[in-house]
Amino acid sequence: MKAVHFGAGNIGRGFIGKVLADANVAVTFADVNAPLIDQLSHEQSYKVKVVGSHCQVDTVTHVTAVNSASPALIEQIVKTDLITTAVGPNVLDLIAQTIAQGLTKRFEAGNLTPLNVIACENMVRGTSHLKAEVMNYLSSEHAEQAEQLIGFVDSAVDRIVPPSAAANEDPLEVTVESFSEWIVDKGQFKGSVPKIQGMETTDNLMAFVERKLFTLNTGHIITAYLGSLKGHVTIKEAIEDEDIRQQVRTAMQQSGEVLINRYGFDRDMHHAYIDKIISRFSNPYLRDEIERVGRQPIRKLGANDRLIKPLLGTLEYGLENRALLKGIAAAFKYVNENDPQAVELQAHLQQHGLRATLAHYSGLSENSVIAIKIENIYNSL
Ligand SMILES: NC(=O)C1=CN([C@@H]2O[C@H](COP(=O)(O)OP(=O)(O)OC[C@H]3O[C@@H](n4cnc5c(N)ncnc54)[C@H](O)[C@@H]3O)[C@@H](O)[C@H]2O)C=CC1
Numbered sequence: 444m445k446a447v448h449f450g451a452g453n454i455g456r457g458f459i460g461k462v463l464a465d466a467n468v469a470v471t472f473a474d475v476n477a478p479l480i481d482q483l484s485h486e487q488s489y490k491v492k493v494v495g496s497h498c499q500v501d502t503v504t505h506v507t508a509v510n511s512a513s514p515a516l517i518e519q520i521v522k523t524d525l526i527t528t529a530v531g532p533n534v535l536d537l538i539a540q541t542i543a544q545g546l547t548k549r550f551e552a553g554n555l556t557p558l559n560v561i562a563c564e565n566m567v568r569g570t571s572h573l574k575a576e577v578m579n580y581l582s583s584e585h586a587e588q589a590e591q592l593i594g595f596v597d598s599a600v601d602r603i604v605p606p607s608a609a610a611n612e613d614p615l616e617v618t619v620e621s622f623s624e625w626i627v628d629k630g631q632f633k634g635s636v637p638k639i640q641g642m643e644t645t646d647n648l649m650a651f652v653e654r655k656l657f658t659l660n661t662g663h664i665i666t667a668y669l670g671s672l673k674g675h676v677t678i679k680e681a682i683e684d685e686d687i688r689q690q691v692r693t694a695m696q697q698s699g700e701v702l703i704n705r706y707g708f709d710r711d712m713h714h715a716y717i718d719k720i721i722s723r724f725s726n727p728y729l730r731d732e733i734e735r736v737g738r739q740p741i742r743k744l745g746a747n748d749r750l751i752k753p754l755l756g757t758l759e760y761g762l763e764n765r766a767l768l769k770g771i772a773a774a775f776k777y778v779n780e781n782d783p784q785a786v787e788l789q790a791h792l793q794q795h796g797l798r799a800t801l802a803h804y805s806g807l808s809e810n811s812v813i814a815i816k817i818e819n820i821y822n823s824l
């Protein structure tokens with residue numbers, strides 16, 4: 444079996460590429476980082492240091508790499524059985540055209556075997572979004588063939604993989620936590636569903652997507668922004684600050700009540716899931732900086748992302764949400780000159796004020812009770 448994986452970064456090498464290669468899938472990475480591609484295609488292997496409840500160093504082999512802009516990638520798409528991505532939600536629109544070019548050539552070459560595409564991004568139904576973008580670049584004839592032959596499979600991806608420590612002399616080596624969960628929507632595949640150890644299939648994907656987004660990502664982002672407010676640098680420092688820990692746990696319980704109401708999760712089991720995730724945040728072997736978890740605050744303040752989506756759930760079910768409101772308010776206090784979205788958010792905030800900025804990026808109404816509550820909390824921080 445062959446796979447093309449877009450994005451040879453933290454998750455690409457540390458999780459998705461490793462799961463596929465370990466399942467004897469021949470993986471070709473596609474990336475725009477030329478030195479990374481050159482090294483991967485030269486070495487054709489790399490190390491993954493697994494740290495946490497168990498520690499080990501695995502070697503991933505039988506991988507190669509091509510530049511995402513090269514014609515060689517199009518040829519790979521003509522022949523491949525699977526495409527996966529881990530490039531970042533904002534990059535999916537860029538790779539859609541490349542995928543469409545590959546599909547066009549594939550159909551013209553008479554390859555009518557099924558092909559599945561799985562975007563492994565922190566984005567609700569990211570693959571469905573990618574499908575819409577790809578279809579825009581296909582002729583009506585090829586779009587019809589794609590509907591029949593190409594599966595666009597949504598997924599939930601959970602493994603904490605910080606950027607490899609700069610001190611590490613091996614630029615290909617990546618350090619990952621031992622926990623991992625990759626769940627895909629069984630009903631969206633074309634042809635047979637591949638059996639890949641480490642890739643779970645479900646016909647209830649949204650429950651898993653929202654459980655992960657509302658628990659790991661919501662807890663993580665509030666840890667990052669409350670931690671940044673107190674001058675912490677790493678997630679571990681922030682979550683080990685008892686005051687922050689309590690607020691983060693309360694926020695995760697509040698978003699958890701949305702999941703319990705929506706999917707009927709068992710409360711005790713969900714609280715145990717929350718505790719496990721909080722312990723993952725303080726993994727002593729991982730250096731995970733606030734800057735990574737808090738990156739791109741505009742994306743994370745979006746209506747369908749880890750802060751606003753759970754809040755909207757509390758409004759839907761009439762649930763307590765003050766800790767979530769504080770996390771959202773803290774997002775507007777996040778200052779990082781190296782993060783273009785943080786810079787844009789602060790500029791909009793200075794020019795238009797909190798409630799107009801909140802409305803602009805999150806879709807919440809500027810004069811709503813909830814916006815006024817967030818503004819009052821923001822002013823108290
Ligand atoms: N790092 C983590 O702990 C986790 C990350 N994710 C998600 O995985 C995705 C990737 O995140 P990371 O691996 O952390 O980021 P990363 O920045 O380490 O990797 C992204 C890779 O995509 C490459 N890229 C950028 N533009 C490209 C293009 N046009 N074509 C091909 N490659 C391109 C970059 O050069 C980089 O190597 C994001 O959606 C993230 O939310 C999901 C779960 C965990």
Ligand SMILES: O=P(O)(O)OC[C@H]1O[C@](O)(CO)[C@@H](O)[C@@H]1O
Pocket residue numbers: 565600601602603604659660663664735736737738739
């Ligand atoms: O990758 P993003 O969406 O920018 O945000 C980082 C978040 O994603 C993860 O990397 C995986 O969900 C978490 O570790 C962290 O909460």
